[in-house]
Amino acid sequence: MSLDKNGIAKRIAQELIDGWYVNLGIGIPTLVANHIPKGINVEFQSENGILGMGPFPFDGEEDADLINAGKQTITALPGAVYFDSSTSFSMIRGQHVQLTVLGAMEVSENGDIANWKIPGKMVKGMGGAMDLVASADNIIVAMMHTNKAGESKLLEQCSLPLTGVNCVKKVVTNLAVMEILPEGGFKLIERAPGVSVEQIIKATRGKLIVDAEVPEMVL
Amino acid sequence: MSLDKNGIAKRIAQELIDGWYVNLGIGIPTLVANHIPKGINVEFQSENGILGMGPFPFDGEEDADLINAGKQTITALPGAVYFDSSTSFSMIRGQHVQLTVLGAMEVSENGDIANWKIPGKMVKGMGGAMDLVASADNIIVAMMHTNKAGESKLLEQCSLPLTGVNCVKKVVTNLAVMEILPEGGFKLIERAPGVSVEQIIKATRGKLIVDAEVPEMVL
Amino acid sequence: MINKEVKSALEACQGIKSGMTLMLGGFGLCGIPENCISALVEMKVNDLTCISNNAGVDDFGLGLLLKQRQIKKMISSYVGENDEFERQMLSGELEVDLIPQGSLAERCRAGGAGIPAFFTPAGYGTEVGEGKEVREFNGKPHILEQALLADFAIVKAWKGDTAGNLIYKGTARNFNPPMAMAGKITIAEVEELVQPGELDPNHVHTPGIFVQRIFKGQKFEKRIEQRTVITKDH
């Protein structure tokens, strides 16, 4: 049985290391904040200018001057801090943010990512995604393994305009956890509960590297 | 009768324009702050991180955390603001500071300035001088016309290592006010009270351009 | 202190002419200079190049200028939250230059800081990097990005004094400080305007040297784009 969005987020949350600063993109990545393992302290950065982002406010307590990069009203935890956009991307570009989790339309076996533009469709812009993927040491892509047409989003080469090259280190989908090897290729690390290696092979178009034993995720 | 240091400062103060931000170097330039013409509002920037610098503190009220770029204890005027060194030089490099007044060992007829290093002597460093002279639109040099050995400090070419090239716009000395022309040359604008054009010619080694009539300064 | 107070948005915007390049602070609808945008609508200047992270919504923020076709070109990182924008862009009436958000912020700061160009890894290998100089540092390719400057930068702050010193609130700070540095003339609209000495000099975000005109905004709607809340029952 493949994972739902919350399952993907929960699996990614297992990657968090105590003391990390983390930037979560819009969509599935945002859900990661709901699954922080016990005993782990991390701080969430939102690139519009806050560190120490808290949950959504109570109804009636929302503040127009306090939003996240998705333009949603948020709260600030004790110890939070606000800063300008130039300082915010200094944190990102300077690799002070240890982990970036973001969604993607396509990921290639050499770590390229495409997630901002579909030729012929209305282009909204890359926002902070190009800075994030070009900078972070740790980039985890959170996405469904295939698109709505059932085609693999894990490819030999991206067909869409790129957001960044050679940058994704790990991909967590509804079917599997894969590491992208420095020499290229998706190395299968874990299967979603009840998902077979065959199912994953079938859903992956890029080079998939499969060891004899592929453990099932423990969520 | 040539000017003393306070006279030079007083003459330079006449160059101030209402609304200007001004950086004053150590030595004679510092004295300019004592002679601001009535009705003129200017703010002094010190590159270690203050805008709106006030006079020295009263005895006993000095604060180790409040100094100027000459490391002297100072005060802050109402409306002052503190900032870091990177922001400070953003103001300078970005030409937000309208006037820089600084001393020099030598100035050349094409606007080069040397004021930081004498080969063979202990070198203390350029501090902020190279940033200041490379950036400001308006640079006035305040200095004595000749050195202690009686030699002119206004030269065809500087003999000492340069602080900046092609940057000085005006020189005010104990003898004269001179503009440096874009095509090169010290154009004599004013004489110090009681100083003759001949005295100035004699004390100047670089190209001096003298019109028929050279007015005396009005201090 | 140098007094920079003007009495209204219209007075603050004096000198803004058709064809000029403007920077406008804000992220989404948060921290945008609402009062000056209204003044620009009233002034009917057009052919504007607007540097702003976003382009507002149909009936608020820069959307108001789009509706009147006052904008020739947008330089932004993320746009298209409004239909009129989409229509003008697809029909070719509106030129759009999309820039990675961090590069946009840093290019504004660089403009204000007298840094004409800098290297960044963002956009290398993508269409953003096309035609730009590439150089490797520490084994990683970077592209050379140029500074941005504007004829007028228009920012919104929480508190300000008449010397132009500004303090922002929460995440309404965003692009306002780097853009405040990069205007040939910078206009600040504030919710509260005080006398010099009333702001703590340690807590000023934008030093007054970067600001040429300041006024107390007549009205701040501060619209919320995505109201996300949790109910207390939970």
Next chain:
Amino acid sequence: MINKEVKSALEACQGIKSGMTLMLGGFGLCGIPENCISALVEMKVNDLTCISNNAGVDDFGLGLLLKQRQIKKMISSYVGENDEFERQMLSGELEVDLIPQGSLAERCRAGGAGIPAFFTPAGYGTEVGEGKEVREFNGKPHILEQALLADFAIVKAWKGDTAGNLIYKGTARNFNPPMAMAGKITIAEVEELVQPGELDPNHVHTPGIFVQRIFKGQKFEKRIEQRTVITKDH
């Protein structure tokens, strides 16, 4: 919040080894990390490369490290306020790299901000520009300067919280914020250490993300280098 509190300067300086590159905040003797400097004296690490705007005086600040010959190289904009420095420099024991003050500040900030290099007009046509790439922007020559990074950056702030957020006082801010950004490990010593939530999130100068270790300094002498005062009689 992530807790970064350590109990002493010695604990904060753990891991600093001979041969490393350190950044130390401060301008003259103002805003220098006194307690960590004492710890380095005690630790007797040597062959250090110290990036600091100045080099202290004979018996205070970096002068204390110079006296014990712990510094191999100084990277500064203005030095020589102490005799021992002059002696070591003239005898060739001490290597000195002089950098324009603005370039020094910006090179530190750039290091912390992931900008590997930038163009500046400062130093063009002087010996500072020798061997550096020159390029014209807007008709004005600029030189390419590289970012600076340090194994440890050591800064001094007024107030801090255990999450590493820092607030500086007056002109003691100076080089501390850009250097705090540029340390692989950044140590902050503060006069007052509080719990997260006690500092106003709008007023923090250095966000905690840049700081890995923080402690309350045991003692701050805060020596004044040039006491200039006016007497009340005047």
